[in-house]
Amino acid sequence: MCLAVPMQIIRLDGFSARCAARGVEREVSLFMLQDEGVVPGDFVLVHVGYAIQKISREDAEATWELFDQILAAGDADA
Amino acid sequence: MSDARLWLERIRELPIPDGIRIMNVCGGHERSISMAGLRTALPPAIRLIPGPGCPVCICPEEDIYQAIRLGLEGDAVVATFGDMLRVPVNLGRQAVRSLEQAKAAGADIRPIASPIEARIIAEKAAGKPVVLFAVGFETTMAPVAALMAEGLPDNLYILCSGRLTWPAVRLLLDSDECVLDALVAPGHVATVMGPEEWGFVADDYRLPVAIAGFTPASLLRAIHSTIVQWLEETPRLDNCYPEAVKPGGNPKAREFLNRSFDVTAGNWRGIGPIAASAYALKPEFAAHDARLHFPDYDAGDRRHAGEMPAGCDCARVVLGRIQPDECRIYGKPCTPRSPVGPCMVSDEGACRIWWAAGVRKDSAAA
Numbered sequence: 001m002c003l004a005v006p007m008q009i010i011r012l013d014g015f016s017a018r019c020a021a022r023g024v025e026r027e028v029s030l031f032m033l034q035d036e037g038v039v040p041g042d043f044v045l046v047h048v049g050y051a052i053q054k055i056s057r058e059d060a061e062a063t064w065e066l067f068d069q070i071l072a073a074g075d076a077d078a
Numbered sequence: 079m080s081d082a083r084l085w086l087e088r089i090r091e092l093p094i095p096d097g098i099r100i101m102n103v104c105g106g107h108e109r110s111i112s113m114a115g116l117r118t119a120l121p122p123a124i125r126l127i128p129g130p131g132c133p134v135c136i137c138p139e140e141d142i143y144q145a146i147r148l149g150l151e152g153d154a155v156v157a158t159f160g161d162m163l164r165v166p167v168n169l170g171r172q173a174v175r176s177l178e179q180a181k182a183a184g185a186d187i188r189p190i191a192s193p194i195e196a197r198i199i200a201e202k203a204a205g206k207p208v209v210l211f212a213v214g215f216e217t218t219m220a221p222v223a224a225l226m227a228e229g230l231p232d233n234l235y236i237l238c239s240g241r242l243t244w245p246a247v248r249l250l251l252d253s254d255e256c257v258l259d260a261l262v263a264p265g266h267v268a269t270v271m272g273p274e275e276w277g278f279v280a281d282d283y284r285l286p287v288a289i290a291g292f293t294p295a296s297l298l299r300a301i302h303s304t305i306v307q308w309l310e311e312t313p314r315l316d317n318c319y320p321e322a323v324k325p326g327g328n329p330k331a332r333e334f335l336n337r338s339f340d341v342t343a344g345n346w347r348g349i350g351p352i353a354a355s356a357y358a359l360k361p362e363f364a365a366h367d368a369r370l371h372f373p374d375y376d377a378g379d380r381r382h383a384g385e386m387p388a389g390c391d392c393a394r395v396v397l398g399r400i401q402p403d404e405c406r407i408y409g410k411p412c413t414p415r416s417p418v419g420p421c422m423v424s425d426e427g428a429c430r431i432w433w434a435a436g437v438r439k440d441s442a443a444a
Contacts, residue, residue, distance in 0.1 A: 003106040003292070003426075004217065004266045029194060031224045032331045045269065045322055048159075048214075049192025050221035052328055053269045059321045062293050070113050 004047040005067070006060035009040050019046060022064055085298035086119055092305050094123040099257060100304055101250075101398055103131040103243055104264035105426020106292050112435035114294040116301075124301070127258060128431075129398040130246040133214045134161045134424035136346040136396055139384050140376070141239045143167045145211045146177055147375040148237070148368070149185030155203055156180075157196040158211035159218075160189035161424045164417065168382035193225040200234035209368045211237045216335070217266045219357050223334035230366050237368035240357035241344060243267050244275055249352050250397065251283045257398045260286040260304035262297065265319040272327030273317045280313040291319035338363065347420070348386040348393030392419035395428055402429040402437070409439050 007019035007028060017038075019028040029050045030038060036054055038044060043060040044051035102108055108128040111117065117126055130136055142165055149156040156177065163178040174180050181187040188199055196210035208231075212222045219240035226236070243264055250257060263276040268289045279287035286307030290300035300318040307313050317323050326332075337360070344356020359367045369376070386392040390412065391405035402408055402421065412418040414430055421427035 003109070004269070027194075029192075029221070029224065031228060032220060032328055032334065035330055045266070047217050047266065048221050049194050050224060052217065052220065052266070052331060053322045053324075055322055059291075062295075063291075066110060066114075066293050070109060 004045040081295035101258035128428035132426040135420040154207040220331040223338035235368040245355035288316040390419035
């Protein structure tokens, strides 16, 4: 629940954004980044449906790689 | 991984104090440490200890009981994070002991992944009361606060069990049985709240503290920092996750938290009450406060209310006094398939994480 997932903004609709991570898309609230001037293409850290911070592409990709490893391990466990 | 190797090499070059205990207070940190196998990769003199980093684990038992009763008897829809559904309360075997069992018994319990889903459920509920059972640390409570700031439907109530992380660390540091020599501070809590609130570890307790992100490289960099601080006897707050953790954190998120919640004393399951550690709805939101709206469903008098499940060592695990595999029932009978205590239920529980990483009783730590 505390794990924030990096996602890339595809398009904006007010404070709502369509975001993607590794091909998975979902709606994300930008309400907490409303003063940050985020635009499509930006990467954000998403936690329980809300973007909490802008991050760089490099940081997003490093975290995605980590999640891939964790998910692979989780599948083995389940 | 090359960055991680680099930091590992740098750590190995240090004259490491024997048995230095470095605590983390974040389920995400513990998951990365365990899955990357950092405990075995690091020199054995370093002990990495998971502390109170799982909000599901320390969620007051009496609040879960209240949520169950709201669903069963209060005729309310209860929306909560999926992790909460299987956490047992302390009732007899025949009783409904979890939200999952309440759902099976007919209550309308909705697992959600975002507070926004609670609003959508309420909008579709045609006036029926919907209770958002809000459990989490600062990172989760800021989105709940944002939801409140955006405006709540009249029929949406909040049963708030949110907690702040740093007061539990202060409690541990004040304890007679202090279990840590250094702290790896939680990166996403600091992303929201700012790094500054972790300075007290160095300023007041003269212990090393470093904020870490979630990759092995970031965690190793923070571990390296705490050991160097220890060796040089220069404890200070080191932000090893500057990519996301900015001075002052996320100002908008903090503004929403301040507008929505007061910080009060609160109970932590297995730990007890901690001063100024709980989020409670501000009086302006009284019309949406489930505790005020449904007073008949509070904990009441029950034996073992507020405690960890009988026979389970979760209370000592969440305090970092023992490692998960030292629990009496780790693996037998407590497993993710049939968890006894919340530390084996939640994805952020230390026991669940160690189990997923392959740690079995008497095996080497992950």
